[in-house]
Amino acid sequence: MRGYLVRRLLLAVLTLFGISVIVAGVMRTLPGDVVDVLAAEAFYNDTEKERLREELGLEDPFLVYFGKWLGDAVQGDFGKALRTQREVRADLVNRIDVTIELAVLGILIATLISVPLGIVAALRRSQWPDYLARSIAVFALAIPGFWLATLAIVFGAKWFRWSPPLGYQPIWEAPLTNLQQMWLPALLFGLILAGVQTRILRTALLDVLRQDYMLTARAKGLSRVMLLRRHALRNSLIPFITVIGVQFPVVLGGSVVFELIFALPGVGIYLLDGIANRDYIVVQAVNVWIAGAVILTNLIVDVSYGFLDPRIRVSS
Amino acid sequence: MASSTHASASVAEPRALDARRVGTALFRVVRRYPFPCLITLVLVLIGAGSGLADFIAPYDPNAINPTDRLQGPNSTYWMGTDALGRDVFTRVLYGGRASLGVSVTSVALGVMVATAVGLVSGALSGWFDVLVQRIVDMLMAFPGLIIVISLTAFFGTSVSLLVVVIAIALLGGGIRISRAAAIQVSSQPYIEAARTIGATTPRIIVRHILPNALPPIMVIATAYLGVAILIEASVSFLGYGIQPPAASWGFMLGAEARIHMIEQPWLSVWPGLAIFLTVFSFNIIGDALRDAFDPRLRGSG
Numbered sequence: 001m002r003g004y005l006v007r008r009l010l011l012a013v014l015t016l017f018g019i020s021v022i023v024a025g026v027m028r029t030l031p032g033d034v035v036d037v038l039a040a041e042a043f044y045n046d047t048e049k050e051r052l053r054e055e056l057g058l059e060d061p062f063l064v065y066f067g068k069w070l071g072d073a074v075q076g077d078f079g080k081a082l083r084t085q086r087e088v089r090a091d092l093v094n095r096i097d098v099t100i101e102l103a104v105l106g107i108l109i110a111t112l113i114s115v116p117l118g119i120v121a122a123l124r125r126s127q128w129p130d131y132l133a134r135s136i137a138v139f140a141l142a143i144p145g146f147w148l149a150t151l152a153i154v155f156g157a158k159w160f161r162w163s164p165p166l167g168y169q170p171i172w173e174a175p176l177t178n179l180q181q182m183w184l185p186a187l188l189f190g191l192i193l194a195g196v197q198t199r200i201l202r203t204a205l206l207d208v209l210r211q212d213y214m215l216t217a218r219a220k221g222l223s224r225v226m227l228l229r230r231h232a233l234r235n236s237l238i239p240f241i242t243v244i245g246v247q248f249p250v251v252l253g254g255s256v257v258f259e260l261i262f263a264l265p266g267v268g269i270y271l272l273d274g275i276a277n278r279d280y281i282v283v284q285a286v287n288v289w290i291a292g293a294v295i296l297t298n299l300i301v302d303v304s305y306g307f308l309d310p311r312i313r314v315s316s
Numbered sequence: 317m318a319s320s321t322h323a324s325a326s327v328a329e330p331r332a333l334d335a336r337r338v339g340t341a342l343f344r345v346v347r348r349y350p351f352p353c354l355i356t357l358v359l360v361l362i363g364a365g366s367g368l369a370d371f372i373a374p375y376d377p378n379a380i381n382p383t384d385r386l387q388g389p390n391s392t393y394w395m396g397t398d399a400l401g402r403d404v405f406t407r408v409l410y411g412g413r414a415s416l417g418v419s420v421t422s423v424a425l426g427v428m429v430a431t432a433v434g435l436v437s438g439a440l441s442g443w444f445d446v447l448v449q450r451i452v453d454m455l456m457a458f459p460g461l462i463i464v465i466s467l468t469a470f471f472g473t474s475v476s477l478l479v480v481v482i483a484i485a486l487l488g489g490g491i492r493i494s495r496a497a498a499i500q501v502s503s504q505p506y507i508e509a510a511r512t513i514g515a516t517t518p519r520i521i522v523r524h525i526l527p528n529a530l531p532p533i534m535v536i537a538t539a540y541l542g543v544a545i546l547i548e549a550s551v552s553f554l555g556y557g558i559q560p561p562a563a564s565w566g567f568m569l570g571a572e573a574r575i576h577m578i579e580q581p582w583l584s585v586w587p588g589l590a591i592f593l594t595v596f597s598f599n600i601i602g603d604a605l606r607d608a609f610d611p612r613l614r615g616s617g
Contacts, residue, residue, distance in 0.1 A: 015457060146550055155581060
């Protein structure tokens, strides 16, 4: 187990390093020069251009530039935003909680929906509850998140004279106001994520229900509830946890759209602002942060296998 | 579409294409899989409507008609009009052409590259495989939408760039699937037999591994068509995809249109419905393909 953990950790660090090279490198591969692009839009004069080139390290050879960038990034310092001249780290820290909260609530709601649906579908295979659950899942899979959110806003206003409250409040300062803002985006997000989760849980359960040990457990007289709880669900956990890990990038990507539509000041909005301003520093930082979050989640998922399944703990 | 017509076509092919024979085979497939066939028909209609938009569309997609602005569905404008008085039905057709064009091209590109890399990587193992796996790890760490919109910040917005970037976003998963398929096929006795009689590695990959690894790749390609449509629509929704005045489903739901949706809610319905129906169809066909290729999995997802 320890060897496995160490190997996973090393791989995660290696991957993050590779990602840093790519993210830092993209700016250098631009045809021409970032500063020219910026200057064309913001009417910099030549001395300002020089200062900017210096500040961005574009005069240095790539390795020197990358070394400096990585050295700062490791300490959490992603530099100053080009347009606002604010510390990227401070801005990012202020926004991370919004995105994380949306992601966690979304996955939580998706789990609350998909677990009963998946169980019912597997236990009543090829009967109407199964068809119903599968139809819901297939629908959820195909609905674009931004469309669902747009419909909620448009018809919420039309039919109920409701509009999402503005002025975001962090959950630890004003939990009620915060939840008033968050419940709808989180619910819609959860509905969409529930599609994949239901399908995976159903498949995993069907797989477990076929196993010989289920027959044994039944033969020794275990009740259906115990059978489900102690054997079936527990053994279906691994694919289920895996899919939550795999969904995490989807969640972070989808969060951009939900943040925009519901006016939540998260990392996604920060990225959109960065792109609109052609603020390369911000775009780089957000990308590294997101990739880091995804890698960390995958690492946690891998480690959790060991806790969920003793066989994995022993064999590795 | 591929599952049913393909199967029937390959049955009938050895003889001259006998219309009646094909007809019976088709009928059998339709009777056996009525729902996927219905969905295939829906998709064919969407494809034909978009592809033939120039001939079908009742109006010019960019014809502005301020006196008729923001109408609901009626007999003149089947889906109503937008804030500039443009016909929404026409724009949904043209939007479909853009969305389908971009997603089909990017999936073709992405899946072809992913298949080539994945098969070689799975068949060769060794250092190349390790390298490819590390690259896949990196690709998989970026959400598709984030890759696509971030790169537009650096390289600007253009349709060809959009295609390439969506292809890149699909690469990680595609390589993973085709690599797994190649590894599975490689352990089969007929690969060993081919090696024993002296077939070279490239020949084994192209002639033996590729055809046998194709089913899962076709399944993932169909699923990816849906994913690509969703990515393209999201990116266009954010304003970084297909650029106006060209119509696209995503942009029709975007910030500019949103201002008028309270006044004319139908604006928010049609493009989303088109996206949903298309993605839904691709997913259903993907599932049907998977069932057809691997009957053991039937009804398991």
